[in-house]
Amino acid sequence: MKFAILVNEGPYQHQASDSAYQFAKAVLEKGHEIFRIFFYHDGVNNGTRLTVPPQDDRNIVNRWSELAKEHSLDLVVCIAAAQRRGLLDENEAKRQGKDANNIAAGFRISGLGQLIEAGIQSERLVVFGD
Amino acid sequence: MPEEEGVIKKFLYLNRKAPYGSIYALESLEVVLIGAAFEQDISLAFIDDGVYQLKKGQKTSVSDGIGVKDFSKTYRALEGYDVEKLYVDKKSMDERGLTSDDLLVDVEIFDEAQMAELMEQQDVILSS
Numbered sequence: 659m660k661f662a663i664l665v666n667e668g669p670y671q672h673q674a675s676d677s678a679y680q681f682a683k684a685v686l687e688k689g690h691e692i693f694r695i696f697f698y699h700d701g702v703n704n705g706t707r708l709t710v711p712p713q714d715d716r717n718i719v720n721r722w723s724e725l726a727k728e729h730s731l732d733l734v735v736c737i738a739a740a741q742r743r744g745l746l747d748e749n750e751a752k753r754q755g756k757d758a759n760n761i762a763a764g765f766r767i768s769g770l771g772q773l774i775e776a777g778i779q780s781e782r783l784v785v786f787g788d
Numbered sequence: 789m790p791e792e793e794g795v796i797k798k799f800l801y802l803n804r805k806a807p808y809g810s811i812y813a814l815e816s817l818e819v820v821l822i823g824a825a826f827e828q829d830i831s832l833a834f835i836d837d838g839v840y841q842l843k844k845g846q847k848t849s850v851s852d853g854i855g856v857k858d859f860s861k862t863y864r865a866l867e868g869y870d871v872e873k874l875y876v877d878k879k880s881m882d883e884r885g886l887t888s889d890d891l892l893v894d895v896e897i898f899d900e901a902q903m904a905e906l907m908e909q910q911d912v913i914l915s916s
Contacts, residue, residue, distance in 0.1 A: 666916060684817075697829040699815055699916065738818060767825040778795055778826065785915050 661745035661768055662776035666787035669718035670711070675704050686729055693768040694732045694776040695722075697765075699787075702745050702762050705735045707762035715755045719762050723776035733765045734772045797911035798829045798872070804837035805916070807860070808848065812916040813841045814859050818912060821862070824869035831873040832866075833903065834895075839880045842891040863893050877903055 667674035675779055678695070685692055697704050709719050726733050735745060741754070747767050751759040761767065777783045790824055807813040823830065834841060841863070848858040866872070874895040881887065881897065888895060898906065907913060 664914070698819075699811060739815060770819050771826070773819065774799075774823045774826045774828070777799060777914075778797055778828065783912050783914075785913070787916055 659782065660691045660693050660780045662780035662783040664694045664773065664776075664783060664785045664787075665695065665697045665701035665704060666699045666785065668700035669709065671700065672788045674786040674788060675701070675718055675722075676716075678784075679718070679725065681784060681786070682725060682731075690730070692729070692731055693780040694734055694772065695726075696773045696776055697733070697735045698739050698770075698773065700739075700743065702735045702743055705733070705762050705765035706745055706760045707739075711788050723762050723764040731764070735765050735767050736773070737767050737769055740767055769773045796829055797826070798909060799823060799830070799832070800907060800910040800913045801832045802907075802913055802915040803832065803834045803841055804836045806837040806840040807846070808854065808856055809837075813838070816914070816916045817859065817862055820866065820871060824871055826865075827870075830871045831875065831906065832871070833875045833877070833898075833906065834880070835877040835903070836880050837884075839876050839884060839886060839891075840876075842876065842893055842895065843886070844890055844892045858885065860892060866893070875903065875906060 663678050665678045666684055669675050682692060704719060704722055711717055722733060725731060746756055746759040747761040748759045750767060801816055803816055805812045846858050846860045848854050848856045874893060875898045876895045878897050878899050
């Protein structure tokens with residue numbers, strides 16, 4: 659089965675990102691396909707490479723980057739939500755005249771159309787929020 | 789734009805939160821507007837405090853007090869995007885003392901069974 663996943667909350671603040679991660683792993687272990695993982699609202703904050711969480715707990719951002727690399731996952735951060743919350747890639751930083759970018763490995767910034775497309779192309783879109 | 793072989797799915801946007809107290813109402817509406825271009829079968833449902841999103845007379849200017857952009861007229865613009873199926877939950881309206889006269893767009897008022905049936909029919913439910 660082809661799944662799409664939507665993550666609507668940021669790392670640590672809510673369990674949504676953890677639950678989505680566990681679900682994604684389970685989906686892949688069962689041999690299903692993940693078409694895309696889309697991050698919206700505060701979910702875009704899962705895509706910053708600047709977090710330094712305590713060493714004795716899970717590193718949510720890195721976990722996503724590693725899972726994406728291992729399984730060639732498409733992790734997409736919504737550009738509008740990212741702009742509101744200060745998440746930029748190199749292109750966006752240049753475009754917006756900002757002096758830094760902060761996107762984590764494995765994530766890309768794109769439009770909400772990618773979320774709609776994911777809903778159309780997958781057989782199930784599973785939403786993780788608050 | 790949909791380049792897929794004309795697939796039309798039923799998309800339901802489920803709104804449960806009041807406007808302005810959090811960003812979910814506004815950002816969910818932004819998905820609706822972008823999604824409208826994909827010519828899918830779109831419905832919006834409003835439950836619990838979500839019904840407040842459609843309330844007339846939202847006063848949000850600095851002089852009115854909160855200094856936040858009033859996006860309520862966007863719900864009236866949905867018709868122009870061919871997004872016309874709006875449903876509100878009867879119990880949520882009653883609990884809050886609201887009637888359809890309080891709302892700024894035409895909606896269909898559903899009871900719980902009708903709302904459940906609506907959700908059952910959907911291919912994609914975006915809940916926030």
